Amino acid sequence: MKLKLDLHDIYNRGDEIERALHAIIDEAVTKKAPLVEIITGKGSGQLKKRVLRFLDRNDIKAVYHRVEKDSDNFGRVFVHFRWK
Numbered sequence: 001m002k003l004k005l006d007l008h009d010i011y012n013r014g015d016e017i018e019r020a021l022h023a024i025i026d027e028a029v030t031k032k033a034p035l036v037e038i039i040t041g042k043g044s045g046q047l048k049k050r051v052l053r054f055l056d057r058n059d060i061k062a063v064y065h066r067v068e069k070d071s072d073n074f075g076r077v078f079v080h081f082r083w084k
Contacts, residue, residue: 003028006039011047021054025079029063032083042075051077 005024010016021038028036040048054060055067055077065082 001031001033002035002037003031003033004037004039007047007051008039008041011041011043014050017047017050018054021051025060025063028079028081032081034081034083036079036081038077038079040075040077045074048075048077055079 003024005020007017007020010020024036024038027033038051040051052067055064063081065080068078068080070076070078
């Protein structure tokens with residue numbers, strides 16, 4: 001199971017971005033999903049930087065296994081989870 005979050009529609013609304021990121025991480029934990037795909041789009045790269053800063057927070061880092069920046073598509077980030 002892979003969860004997907006597309007941030008294109010809310011790229012300029014900071015509080016909604018934060019809520020959407022929290023919601024998808026919480027959903028991944030609840031459903032024990034192994035992978036979350038976050039689509040930031042190519043644009044200026046500011047949204048991707050914001051997502052990566054969010055994922056780098058200690059409280060969020062404690063939940064997932066690793067982050068992978070898609071080498072084929074600049075506007076996409078994968079968050080991998082490891083469940084026991």
